[in-house]
Amino acid sequence: LAKTTQPISMDSYEGQEVNITCSHNNIATNDYITWYQQFPSQGPRFIIQGYKTKVTNEVASLFIPADRKSSTLSLPRVSLSDTAVYYCLVGPGGATNKLIFGTGTLLAVQP
């Protein structure tokens, strides 16, 4: 499974757009890129998933360049409630469907 690298922490202010980049140089052809969000004392929650180019939902956007060696999670106009750990996962949609979590990025949003 492809290893991912993302910043340990990021700071932002309310109302700003936040971009968290994840590096996955060894991504395989059949790998998808998935982002999860985790609040303290809660289980992770799915945010967004993509394979290439751009994916957008009501919560975030995911940008994936043509070489797919990195991806960027974009959170528009963050609020205090977006303070959480964000995990970038890369893996195949294969028979095991295992999720391999790294240490994630702690996003701290300040007023």
Add this chain to the structure above:
Amino acid sequence: NAGVTQTPKFQVLKTGQSMTLQCAQDMNHEYMSWYRQDPGMGLRLIHYSVGAGITDQGEVPNGYNVSRSTTEDFPLRLLSAAPSQTSVYFCASSYSATLNTEAFFGQGTRLTVV
């Protein structure tokens, strides 16, 4: 929908005791898994199941047993608790074991072994 339900939410065990962490999902999901999360770390996969009657080991399976007799339930058994098993345990499920689908997590069980 209840989603993924874990019980208990908190548990304190003495070294050497055994116990079962319960996990149930009501979404008819094929795939279920157990993770542990230690302070300041990401989640590590303990065991997983791709369907009733089928289980397999993840990254850190030692000291844990699982079974999957029904689609809904996936209990995790600690055979002889050790302080190193102090952690927060999360159960997850997803619709398919063969497609890259969204995983739903329970609220976690905080286990302390003294």
